[in-house]
Amino acid sequence: MQTIITHSDKGQRLAKRLIEAGLEATIIRSPKNYDQLWAENKALIFIGALGICVREIAPFLKDKKTDPAVINIDANGQFVQPVVSGHLGGANELACSLSKRMGAQPVITTVSDTSRLWALDALPARFNWKMECSGNLTRLMAAFVNGRKTALLLEARDKGTLFLETELPSHVDLFLKGSAVNPGDYQLIIAITPFLYDFGTKAIFYRPPMLHAGIGCQRDLLFDEFEKLLLDGFQQKGISPLSLASLGTVELKKNEPAFLKLSEKWNIPLRYFSGDELSKYKVPNPSERVREMTGSAGVAEASAMHLANNTLLIEKTKGHVADKNFTYAVAIDRRFERKGFVEIVGAGPGDPELISVKGKRMLQAADYILYAGSLVPRELTNYAKPGCVVESSAGMDLMLQMKSMKRFYDRGLLIVRLHTGDPCIYGAIQEQMNIMDQWGWQYHITPGISSFQAAAAALKSQFTIPEEVQTIVLTRGEGRTLMPEREQLHKLAESLSTMCIYLSAAIAVKVQQELLTHYPPETPVAVCYKLTWKDEKIYRCTLDTLVQTVEENNLKMTTLIVVGKAIDNRSGFSKLYDPSFTHEFREGIKAESREHGE
Structure with a gap:
């Protein structure tokens, strides 16, 4: 439960704006029952002068572990400030959320946030860990934010440890085994582990559910x-x-x-x-x-x-x-064990900034990166940490790739297998996973942006048209890899859908011939070379000039062919934003009501 407390007409109007913007809360004006509000609410949002807020909550303050989050917003909606329970109560996070709804400035004053350091007391709630401390927690947290020498022990692998490992402050040393930590060298030890250690009174332990x-x-x-x-x-x-x-x-x-x-x-x-x-x-x-x-x-x-x-x-x-x-x-739990692990990461279409946040973190944490050198720009491997081994798989066959990864897996290290686009689309990962399954390896897939999505963005096109084209076909032409009879291009072409054809520039003659059995010759085509790379090229043509376009520009590899009337289309409107269309978040307005201005 959240309550907005206000004392003025201006504050009341701002409170209503927040509710209209989607905030789930109750508005109360000049309440008298603060003891009840304090006990029943997860967050109290004051609108008005900060001094009034402080005086009204002062008698009820007890403990940051149990006090509700308290936020204060000025009546003009310019500044949003957490007052108490910034981390444990979620006031900092709520302040940032409210600021975005209002276009206001969040005023965050906790040292860890202003110093861009981990909020140690907020980690358990964020990553589903339990915390215990062998000393005075307040003093140990102060040592951390003041830059005292800190050891970080990671004996688990999950989303939280990945975050810590890739956001390591300069005064923190990383350890992967408790036996390697010498407590005498550090003023604070942060340990994410299920195991018990005697680190004296200088340790904060986080216990993952593993x-x-x-x-x-x-x-x-x-x-x-x-x-x-x-x-x-x-x-x-x-x-x-x-x-x-x-x-x-x-x-x-x-x-x-x-x-x-x-x-x-x-x-x-x-x-x-x-x-x-x-x-x-x-x-x-x-x-x-x-x-x-x-x-x-x-x-x-x-x-x-x-x-x-x-x-x-x-x-x-x-x-x-x-x-x-x-x-x-x-x-x-095998998923949490800090042993050999392979993360198959989608690199995206080429631009290093188009890899996912998780994919980037994996590259930053990896001990070994094996990337598809013929298809993935080497710049993506610049995210690797010092000491990480980076190799291209361009000249390797399947078993050589697996043996290369095995050298690191058997040592309990983290491997990133970096594939172009989304690895699940023509990524050739199935045969790798087959061997990993046979060898009993642990692995996971981080998806990436596929080139067909990059093509839509580069072409400034929506690949579907309301009531005309509602299907996108991802396929390839038949070259050395045979296609099932039911998936031959001339059969898929019957639908006249938007077709994104991979790995087929070298057989453009056959592609054009098969598509012309159903698509009109004037059908728009975009031949996209190295989408989002520095040397990206996009050639627009029609289906009857596809072969000419490919041959004149000597296009072979890293080329996607997009076919369909949706390219550059601007006609047709969806029902989603039609005023008369009702859905879960909006009640439609009848035509006669609109005519009368209701």
Whole structure:
């Protein structure tokens, strides 16, 4: 819940403007029930003098961890200032959002923001981590913003660690193993890890949800002693329970009171699986008795392996509560593990600035970049960090590419396989993923802007026309790579859609011949060479002069042929912005109402 508090007519009008701009909030004028508003609201937005705001909230300030976000806006809507709970309460973020709605200036005064440093207290909410501190958090955060020597330990891989790794301040040293950190060399240690370390009173730990615990027990296990022994066991094994993402057990135990209470108290889900599901796992410590009762030779181990899609970090460990036995096992979620990993990145059509933000971060973090040198500008590899190995795959066959990546994967390093455009469109990644699957590698795809999108932008054209052309065909002509009979160009041409033809400049004669079976000779064509590159060239012609255009300009590689009447079209209007068209965000106005000015 958010409330706008105002004391003047001008403030009231500004508040209504914010609501009309999409802000979900209630407007209250000169309230008396501040204690209730303070308790019930996530954010309080004051419009008026800052002094009035400060005096009215002062009696209710308690703790930045629990206080609502408070924003103050001047009555003219020129400045938006977070007053309290800038990071933890989200006041800074809300102030920036409100400023954009109003065209105002956000006034952010927190040191980490003005210094362009990480907001350490905001990282948990941003990246779904849990935080614990071995010393005085305020003093440690002050050490960071004051530029004191800091160690950053990353023993996980997720969106948050990628952000930290690629936005590293100059006073921060990066470590990938806790054993390599010498606490005596640093005034602050920031550790993103599920493991326990004794770094004295100078560490801030962030716990990613990357551990999965499998559990099994005899019926009616006493909870309090079970929980204590489990926590003691985690402590002895050197892992933090704050990094637990889930608990798992066999379906037979889904209603076990101790397990249900643990799930509720620790606020992590309890998942259960059939004996058949768990029996597929070859566990290190099988039990025939457990197999007879549940169908699985090891409930705890198999559950942890199933949840994490990984081998075990902690094998089956036994515990005893009164006359009852229980077991647990732990595995690291394979997606978070800081081991060898391949990110297949779409480079976009060529311009280094058209790569996605995530793609750029991956290039900045990579230990090895293998890029398609015949199609991707080398300038994109300039994002690589010092020490990163960069190689072109232009002269490599498939197995040589895979062996080149394997050198780095086996060392637990991050590899970026950089493909042109979007790697899922004629990117030849399927055969690479096939081998990665066989080798059990972890990989992910970051999409990129395809050349057909760059062509539309360069041509200043929308490739669809309302009620005339509603289909875009991405295809290629038949050259050395055979095309299925149903996808021959002359068959696709029957639809008269906008057609974007890849990898076909060298067979322009055949392309023109097949398209002319259905497209009129005067159909607009754009032959696009090296879209968004420095030496980009675009040749407009008609279908009957396609071959002539290609041959006269000696076009062969990195050329996209676009065919269709949508090129340069300006006719036809969609219903989206028609005043009479009703959709989820706007009620249409009937024609007779418009005629009468209603």
